[in-house]
Amino acid sequence: MRKILLPILFFSSLSVFAQENVLQYVKPITGTQKMGHTYPGATVPFGMVQLSPDTDTIPYEMNGKYNPDVYKYCAGYQYEDKTIVGFSHTHFSGTGHSDLGDFLIMPTVGNLQLNPGAADHPESGYRSRFSHSTEVAEPAYYKVKLEDDNILAELTATNRVGFHQYTFPGTDQAHIILDMMSGIYNYDNKDVWTFIRVENDTLITGFRQTNGWARTRIEYFAMVFSKPFVQYGHQNYAKDVYKGFWRKFDQTKNFPEMAGKQIRAYFDFKTSPGEKIKIKFALSPVSTVGALKNLRAEIPGWDFEQVKQAGQALWAKELNKIQIASTSKEEKENFYTAMYHAFINPTTYMDVDGAYRGLDMNIHIADGYTNYTTFSLWDTYRALHPLFNVIQPKRNADMIQSMLNHYEQSAQHMLPIWAHYANENWCMIGYHSVSVIADAIMKGNAPFDVNKALDACVTTARHRTYDGLGYYMDMGYIPEDKNGSSVSKTLEYAYDDWCIAQVAKKLGRTDIYDEFIKRSTNYKNVYDDSTGFMRPRLNDGTFKASFDALQTHDQGFIEGNAWNYSLYVPQYPNEMIAMMGGKKQFTSHLDSLFTMELPDKYFAETEDITRDGIIGNYVHGNEPSHHVAYLYNWTGNPWKTQERVRMILKKMYHPGPDGLGGNDDCGQMSAWYIFSTLGFYPVCPGADEYALGSPAIDKATMQLENGKTFVVDVKNQGDKNVYVQKVLLNGSPLNRLYITHEDIMNGGTLTFYMSAKPKK
Numbered sequence: 001m002r003k004i005l006l007p008i009l010f011f012s013s014l015s016v017f018a019q020e021n022v023l024q025y026v027k028p029i030t031g032t033q034k035m036g037h038t039y040p041g042a043t044v045p046f047g048m049v050q051l052s053p054d055t056d057t058i059p060y061e062m063n064g065k066y067n068p069d070v071y072k073y074c075a076g077y078q079y080e081d082k083t084i085v086g087f088s089h090t091h092f093s094g095t096g097h098s099d100l101g102d103f104l105i106m107p108t109v110g111n112l113q114l115n116p117g118a119a120d121h122p123e124s125g126y127r128s129r130f131s132h133s134t135e136v137a138e139p140a141y142y143k144v145k146l147e148d149d150n151i152l153a154e155l156t157a158t159n160r161v162g163f164h165q166y167t168f169p170g171t172d173q174a175h176i177i178l179d180m181m182s183g184i185y186n187y188d189n190k191d192v193w194t195f196i197r198v199e200n201d202t203l204i205t206g207f208r209q210t211n212g213w214a215r216t217r218i219e220y221f222a223m224v225f226s227k228p229f230v231q232y233g234h235q236n237y238a239k240d241v242y243k244g245f246w247r248k249f250d251q252t253k254n255f256p257e258m259a260g261k262q263i264r265a266y267f268d269f270k271t272s273p274g275e276k277i278k279i280k281f282a283l284s285p286v287s288t289v290g291a292l293k294n295l296r297a298e299i300p301g302w303d304f305e306q307v308k309q310a311g312q313a314l315w316a317k318e319l320n321k322i323q324i325a326s327t328s329k330e331e332k333e334n335f336y337t338a339m340y341h342a343f344i345n346p347t348t349y350m351d352v353d354g355a356y357r358g359l360d361m362n363i364h365i366a367d368g369y370t371n372y373t374t375f376s377l378w379d380t381y382r383a384l385h386p387l388f389n390v391i392q393p394k395r396n397a398d399m400i401q402s403m404l405n406h407y408e409q410s411a412q413h414m415l416p417i418w419a420h421y422a423n424e425n426w427c428m429i430g431y432h433s434v435s436v437i438a439d440a441i442m443k444g445n446a447p448f449d450v451n452k453a454l455d456a457c458v459t460t461a462r463h464r465t466y467d468g469l470g471y472y473m474d475m476g477y478i479p480e481d482k483n484g485s486s487v488s489k490t491l492e493y494a495y496d497d498w499c500i501a502q503v504a505k506k507l508g509r510t511d512i513y514d515e516f517i518k519r520s521t522n523y524k525n526v527y528d529d530s531t532g533f534m535r536p537r538l539n540d541g542t543f544k545a546s547f548d549a550l551q552t553h554d555q556g557f558i559e560g561n562a563w564n565y566s567l568y569v570p571q572y573p574n575e576m577i578a579m580m581g582g583k584k585q586f587t588s589h590l591d592s593l594f595t596m597e598l599p600d601k602y603f604a605e606t607e608d609i610t611r612d613g614i615i616g617n618y619v620h621g622n623e624p625s626h627h628v629a630y631l632y633n634w635t636g637n638p639w640k641t642q643e644r645v646r647m648i649l650k651k652m653y654h655p656g657p658d659g660l661g662g663n664d665d666c667g668q669m670s671a672w673y674i675f676s677t678l679g680f681y682p683v684c685p686g687a688d689e690y691a692l693g694s695p696a697i698d699k700a701t702m703q704l705e706n707g708k709t710f711v712v713d714v715k716n717q718g719d720k721n722v723y724v725q726k727v728l729l730n731g732s733p734l735n736r737l738y739i740t741h742e743d744i745m746n747g748g749t750l751t752f753y754m755s756a757k758p759k760k
Contacts, residue, residue, distance in 0.1 A: 019316075019320050019323065020320070020323065021316075022316060022319045022320060022323075022332075022336050023138065023139050023312055023315060023316055023319070023336075025329075025332040025333045025335070025336040025337070026138065026139050026315070026319070026333075026336050026337050026339075026340045027137070027333055027337045027655045027656075027659075028040045028041075028137040028138065028139065028142075028337075028340065029079070029135075029137045029656075029657050030337045030341075030655055030656060030657065030659040030660065031094060031341070031657075031659060031660040031664050032075070032077055032078065032079045032657050033078070033079035033080065033656075033657035033658040034612060034658050035612065035613065035621065035660070035661075035662050035663055036094060036657075036658070036659070036660035036662070036663065036664055037074040037075045037092070037093075037094045037095055037096070037663045037664065038075055038093050038094050038341060038660070038664050039052040039053075039075040039076060039077050039091045039093060040052060040053070040077060040135075040137040040142060041053060041077075041087070041091065041137075041142045041155055042140050042141055042142045042155040042156045042157040042162070042163075042311070043140065043157055043344060044140055044157055044158060044159055044311045044314050044315065045314055045315060045318045045343045045344075046159075046343060046344070046345070046346065046347055046348055046370075046372070046395065047157060047158070047159045047160075047344075047347060047348060048159055048160045048283055048347055048348040048349065049089055049090070049157045049158070049159065049160055049161060049162045049281075049283055050089065050090055050091040050093070050100075050157075050344075050347075051087060051088075051089050051142070051155045051156075051157050051162035051163075051164075051281075052075075052076060052077060052087065052088070052091050052142065052155075053076070053077055053084045053085075053086070053087050053142070053144065054073075054076035054077060054084070054085045054086055054087070054088055054101060054104060054182070054184070055073075055076070055077050055078050055081035055083060055084055055085065056073060056078070056081055056083075056085060056119060057073075057085055057101075057116065057182055057183075057184070058070045058072070058073050070098055070185075071096075071098075073098060073184060074092055074094075074095050074096065074097060074098040074184070074663075075091050075092055075093065075094070075095070075184075076088065076091055076100075076101050076184050079132075079657040079658075081119065082119065082129055082130070083119050083122045083127045083128060083129050083130065084127060084128055084130050084144065084146065085104065085106065085116050085126075085127045085182070086104040086105055086106035086116075086126070086127075086177070086179060086182065087104065087105050087106070087153065087155060087164065088100075088101045088102055088103055088104040088105070088182065088184075089102055089103045089162050089221075089281060089283060090102045090103075090219070090283070091184070092184075092345075092374070092666070093341060093344045093345055093664060093666060093667070094341065094660075094663050094664025094665050094666055094667065094668075094669065094670075095376060095663060095665060095666060096663045096665065097213055097425075097427060098184045098185050098213065099183075099184060099185045099212050099213040099214060099217075099420070100183070100184055100185070101182060101183045101184030101185070102183065102208055102219050102283075103178065103180070103208065103219075103221055103223075103281065103283075104178075104179040104182040105164060105176060105177065105178055105179075105279065105281070106126050106127070106128075106176075106177045106179065107146070107149070107151050107153065107166040107168070107174070107175070107176055107177075107277070108126050108128075108149050108151075108174075108175045108177060109149045109150070109151065109168065109169060109171045109173055109174050109175070110149065110171075110173050111173070112173070112175055112266060112268075113125050113126045114126065114177065114235045114264045114266065116179070116182070122148055123148065126177055127148075128146040128147060128148040128149055128151075129146075129147045129148055130144050130145060130146060130147055131145070131147065138312070139311070139312055139315035139319075139340060140156055140157060140308060140311030140312045140314070140315055141154070141155070141156050141308050141311070141312065142154070142155040142156075143155070149169075150169050151166055151167065151168055151169070152166070152167040153165075153166055154166075154167075154304065156304060156307050156308040156311055157307075157311060158298040158299055158307065158310070158311065159298060159348055160282055160283055160284070160291075160294040160295075160298055160348070160351070160352070161280055161281065161282040161283075161294060161295055161298045161299050162279075162280075162281040162282075162283075163278070163279070163280055163281075163299060163304060163307050163308075164278060164279040164280075164281065165276055165277075165278050165304045166276065166277050166278075166279075167274060167275070167276050168269075168271040168274075168275050168276075168277060169271070169273055169274075170271060170272050170273035170274075170275075171270070171271055172270045173268070174268065174269040174270065174271045174277070175266050175267065175268055175269070176225070176229075176266065176267045176269070176277065176279065177264060177265070177266050178196070178204070178223070178264070178265045178266070178267070179264045180192075180194035180196065180206075180208055180263045180264065180265065181194075181237065181261075181262050181263065181264060183210060183212065185210070185212035185213050191210060191211035191212065192208065192209070192210050192211070192261050192262070193208075193209045193259075193260075193261055194206065194207070194208045194209070194258075194259070194260065194261070194263050195207050195257075195258070195259045196234070196257070196258040196259075196263065196265055197256060197257055197258075197288075198232060198256040198257075199256075201228035201229055202224055202225045202226075202227070202228050202229075203222070203223070203224050203225075204221075204222075204223040204224075204267075205220075205221065205222050205223070205288035205291065205292070206220070206221055206258075206288065207219060207220040207221065207288065208221075213425055213427075214420060214421050214422075214423035214425060215423060216361065216422075216423060217420075217421045217422070217423055218285070218357070218421075218422075219283055219284075219285065219421070220283070220284040220285070220286065220287055220288050220290065220291050221281060221282065221283055221284070221288070221291050222281075222282045222284075222288055222291035222292045222294075222295050223279060223280070223281045223282075224279065224280045224281075224295065225267070225277065225278070225279055226276070226277060226278035226279070226302055227269065227277060229267040229268055229269055230268050230269060230270060231253070231254055231267075231268045232253075232254060232265065232266060232267045232268065233252050233253035233254060233255075233265070233266055234251075234252060234258045234263055234264060234265040234266065235252065235263070235264050236251075236252075236258070236260040236261075236262055236263050237262035237263075237264070238260055238261045238262040278302055278304060280295055280299050280302075282294040282295035282298070282299075284351050285349055285350070285351070285355075285356050285357040285421065285422065286351055286355045286356065286357055286363055290351040290353070290355055291351075293351060293352055293353060294351055294352050297352045298352070315340070315343075318339075318343050319336055319339050319340065319343075320703070321391045321392075321702065321703050322335075322339065322391065322674070322678075322700055322701070322702050322703075323700070323701045323703075324677075324697045324698075324699065324700045324701075325697065325698045325699040325700075326697045326698050327698065330654065330655055331677075331696065331697060333655035334649075334653050334654065334655055334659075334673065334677075335673070335674065335677055335697065337655060337659075337670075338653070338670035338671075338673040338674050338677075339670070339674060340670075341664050341667050341669075341670040342384060342387060342667040342670040342671050342674060343392075343667070344666075344667060345374045345376070345380075345666040345667055346372040346373060346374045346375055346399055346402075346666070347372065347373055347374045348370055348371070348372060348373075349371050349372055349373035349374075349402075349421070349422075350366050350370065350371040353365075354366040354367060354371075356371045356422075357421075357422040358405065358406075358409040358422060359405075359406050359409035359410055359419075359422055359423070359424065360409040360411075361422065362409075364405065364409075366402075366405075369397075369398040369401050369402075370395070370398045370402075371398075371401075371402050371405065372395075372398060372399045372402045373402070373419065373420050373421055373422070374419075374420045374666060375399075375402075375403065375416045375418065375419045375420070375433075376418055376665055376666040376668075377416060377417065377418060377428075377430075377432040377433055377435075377436065378417075378418065378427070378428035378429065378430060378432055378623070379428075379623050379665035379666060379668040380436075380665070380666055380667060380668050380671075381432040381433075381435040381436050381439075381685060382623055382626050382627070382668060382671075382672075382682075382685065383626065383668055383671035383672050383674075383675055383681070383682060384666070384667045384668050384670075384671040385399070385435075385436045385439060385440075385685070386439055386671075386675075386682040386685050387671045387674060387675060389439060389440055389443050389445050389741070390702070390704075390741075390744060391702060391703075391704070391705075392705075393445045393705050394705060396436075396440060396445060397440065397445055397446065397447050397448065399436075400436060400437055400440055400446075400448060400453070401448055403415055403416050403433050403436070403437070404448065404452070404453060404456060406419055406424075407456045407459075407460070410424070412463065412466075413459055413460075413463075414431070414459070414460045414463055414466065415431060415433035415434065415437075415456055415457065415460045416433050417430075417431065417432075417433075426467075428558070429467065429485060429488055429489045429492055429558060430489070430492035430493060430495075430496055431457075431460045431461060431466075431493075431496050432492070432496060433457075433460070434457045434460065434461065434496040434499050434500055435495070435496055435499050435685050435686055436685075437453050437456075437457060437499075437503075438457070438499035438500065438502055438503050438685070438686040439499075439682075439685040439686050441453065441454075441503050441506065442502055442503065442506065442686055442687065442688055443688055443741045444741075444745075450503070450507060451507060451509075453503075454500070454503050454504060454507060454509065454512070457499075457500050457503070458500060458512055458516075461493075461496065461497060461500060461516070461519075467483065467489065468482070468483035468486065468489055469493070471483060472489070472490060472493055472519075472522065473519075475525075476522045476525045477490045477522060477525040477526050477537055478490050479536075479537060479538050479539035480536035480537065480538060480544055480556045481538045481539050481544075482539055484556075485556060485557060485558040486526075486536050486537070486556045487526045487534050487535065487536050487555075487556035487557055487562075487565060488556065488557045488558045488559075488560065488565055488568075488624070490522055490523065490525065490526050491523050491526065491534065491565060491568045491569065492568070493519070493522070494519065494520050494521065494522040494523045494569075494571070495520070495568070495569070495570055495571050495684075497516045497517075497519035497520040497522075498516070498517070498520035498571035498572075498686065499571075499685075499686035500512065500516040501513050501516040501517040501519075501520055502686050502687070504516060505517075520571055520572075521572075523569045523572070523576070524579065525537070526556075527566075527579060527580075528543050531547065531549070532566075532580060532581065532585075532589070533547075533549050533562040533563070533566045534556075534562055534565050534566040534568075535547055535556070535562065536555060536556030544556065547562075549561060549562035549563055550562075550563065550598060550599075550602055550617070551602065559619075559622040559623070559624060560619060560622055560624040560625065561602075561617070563589075563593055563617050564593070564617070564618070564619060564622075564624055564625045564628070565624055566580070566589075567589075567590075567593075567625070567627075567628050567631060568624055570627055570683055570684040571684055571686070571687075573631060573634045573683070573684075574634060577631075577634055577635060583634075583635040583636055584635075586631075586635055587632065587635045587637055587640070590628070590631060590632060590635075590640070591640075592616075592617075593616060593617050593618050593628070594615055594616045594617075594618050594644060595616050596616045596617050597616065598614070598616075598617055612658075612661055612662075613652075613661045613662040614661075615647070615648065615651060615652075618648075619662075620648055620652045620661050620662060620669075621652075621661050621662020621663065621669075622662065623665065623668055626668070626672050627681070627683045627684075629641055629644040629645050629648060629693070630645070630681050630683050630691040630693060631683075632644070633691050633692065633737045633738075637760075638692070638724070638737055639723050639724075639758035639759060639760055640758075641691070641692075641693055641694070642693060642694035642722055642723050642724055642758070643694075643722060643723070643758070645676050645681075645693040645694050646694050646696060646722040648676070649673065649676055649677065649696055650719075652669075653673055675690070676693055676696070677695065677696045677697055677700075678695055678697070678700055678712050679692060679693055679694060679695030679696075679712055679714070679750070679752055680692050680693060680738070680739055681693055688740050688741040688742065689738040689739070689740055689741075690738055690739050690740070690741070690744075691737060691738050692724070692727065692737050692738060692739065694722050694723070694724060694752075694754075695712055695714045695717065695752050695754075696717070697712075697714060697717065698714050698717050699711065699712065699713050699714060700712040702744070704744075704745065704747065706745060708745070708746065708747030709747050710744045710745075710747055710748060710749075710750070711748070711749040711750070712749075712750050712752070713749055713750070713751045713752070714751075714752045714754060715751065715752065715753045715754060716753065716754045716755065717752070717754045718754070718756075720756045721754040721755055721756050722754070722756075723754065723755050723756065723757060723758040723759060724752055724753070724754060724755075724759065725753045725754065725755045725759050726753045727750065727751065727752055727753070728749075728750070728751040728753075729743060729748065729749075729750055729751075730748040730749055731749075731751075734750075
């Protein structure tokens with residue numbers, strides 16, 4: 001059965017490709033320049049392997065201090081670079097923090113060099129120059145010419161296996177280097193332990209354990225060559241490694257066990273001109289035995305093209321869940337590239353038999369569902385997971401089950417905050433697993449124990465020792481002199497608490513509803529009526545004296561300022577507007593946000609705020625503002641929402657290396673684009689409503705998992721016709737500025753009539 005799996009995938013995909021070859025519109029190179037932090041390599045939807053080139057390896061620290069250049073390499077690749085160091089098997093997509101980059105492989109010829117060398121002198125090491133003119137990046141496929149050694153590198157992947165194909169020149173000095181030191185977070189590798197075992201002349205196994213951003217991350221591998229190597233060896237760059245009884249062996253050459261913190265291994269071959277050496281490289285979170293099972297199950301043979309086509313068939317199936325019509329090729333490229341990026345994370349985290357490593361470092365079995373990891377929840381709760389509830393509901397339910405597993409395995413008894421590879425990184429603020437869980441329950445996508453899920457949410461939200469929660473629970477806000485980013489935390493906790501209250505109400509648990517609906521109004525406690533902004537308060541109850549509404553640091557905010565965060569009350573938009581002076585004054589505030597010009601000094605305070613990611617003082621490159629353009633709907637000015645949304649779509653996205661106006665953040669930026677292009681957006685996940693905007697395509701057909709179809713049909717759409725004149729739902733006038741989740745799930749047609757003139 002396993003041997004015929006790939007042919008079945010390939011031939012069954014023919015009907016998918018017949019719909020339209022949407023793969024031609026996907027540009028994985030988009031976002032690889034500047035701050036997008038995406039990678040161009042090979043992966044399949046939600047795949048455990050992300051096999052991609054790394055263009056440099058930057059130490060996290062220089063002279064004992066944080067090295068700001070490391071921020072550029074969160075995905076291992078920067079479009080401006082001229083050399084490739086190698087191809088590693090794990091990568092984040094679009095994050096603002098670095099990690100992974102496991103098991104870097106590099107093919108070379110000539111004299112063996114085990115140091116990567118310098119970017120300005122690649123001949124000093126094993127790295128190679130490359131040109132974008134020979135680079136091809138497609139879904140599930142990557143190709144590039146390594147110019148220094150005249151090697152053609154090709155990559156593809158299944159869920160758990162990376163497949164390399166290297167075309168060599170004729171030589172007696174062909175090498176495959178396996179760099180176990182290289183990593184995207186901590187290249188000096190003081191906190192890495194690696195092990196390699198040569199099983200025979202084609203099979204290698206081992207593991208890599210790191211202490212980086214994730215402090216106890218371990219990954220196993222099984223590596224198979226398509227032809228036997230003639231000899232092998234390694235260099236251990238740590239000092240005093242060969243001690244005691246091990247000195248009885250020469251471990252540096254043809255010795256089958258290699259262990260240490262700083263190991264680079266090599267495998268030598270003789271090749272004829274144009275000969276291909278192929279490598280299958282399987283990962284496992286559990287064991288080398290698990291990696292071998294994954295390898296044999298997913299790629300039993302050596303047909304590179306077949307594996308590539310099977311991977312692209314998987315992408316075609318997922319991308320065709322939304323079929324769009326547009327006269328603009330660029331629009332199709334933007335849309336399907338956004339879908340591609342949205343379907344990379346979260347990633348599968350289990351072997352083919354369901355085994356995975358839990359947060360408790362024990363081995364567990366996912367029975368009847370897929371276990372996932374890579375949860376950048378501060379970003380993705382806003383639009384990515386709501387998007388999954390529409391077009392990937394089964395996967396989203398499995399993701400929530402994975403979060404609940406995390407809770408059960410957590411020594412702190414908390415849901416994930418920012419988790420990957422059986423580790424909790426405690427990155428960013430809030431407890432937004434709550435939002436993801438509530439959104440699924442309120443939208444009827446909850447094939448799990450909803451009362452146990454609510455209990456997990458409540459326990460997490462009552463964790464007094466977590467990030468200022470004790471102050472929040474006792475005082476109704478977090479004092480800035482006790483806990484930093486206090487305003488942002490207070491506002492985000494209040495929103496999450498509202499989500500808990502909605503679920504409690506639905507489940508009839510009145511005591512929990514009463515507790516958390518009261519907590520959800522704590523946003524009022526950090527609003528300063530004298531300034532018209534949210535403002536940090538101190539432990540004595542007074543507002544912080546020195547206050548700059550345009551600054552982020554030391555003002556109680558994170559990844560935003562008072563102008564942006566004062567608009568973050570998604571659970572109570574009407575009450576927020578009234579509190580800030582009413583619809584007219586609030587509209588003026590929104591207008592100023594988009595049109596004001598920030599002085600240069602406000603762009604120097606952090607590396608992820610640049611003019612590339614902002615419009616006026618609206619920061620699209622950071623997520624707290626992603627709902628803001630839609631707030632005009634609550635002021636009686638929906639035409640301004642329509643105008644702003646279309647402006648953001650044009651300014652922040654285009655199909656090029658620098659085509660993202662900020663980190664893609666595991667698909668959140670892309671999910672915003674998908675929703676907004678379709679003409680609606682989840683301003684408040686946990687509610688069942690989507691605010692209407694301005695669709696930027698002619699038609700979209702959404703194939704829902706329940707077998708129904710939801711169509712967005714746009715009449716007279718164009719770059720100038722951004723204003724909505726009327727909306728019909730299934731032929732009847734829609735006399736409201738939102739649609740419901742039920743409207744979508746029931747199937748039908750949403751028709752927009754557009755014009756160049758606003759309907760005020």
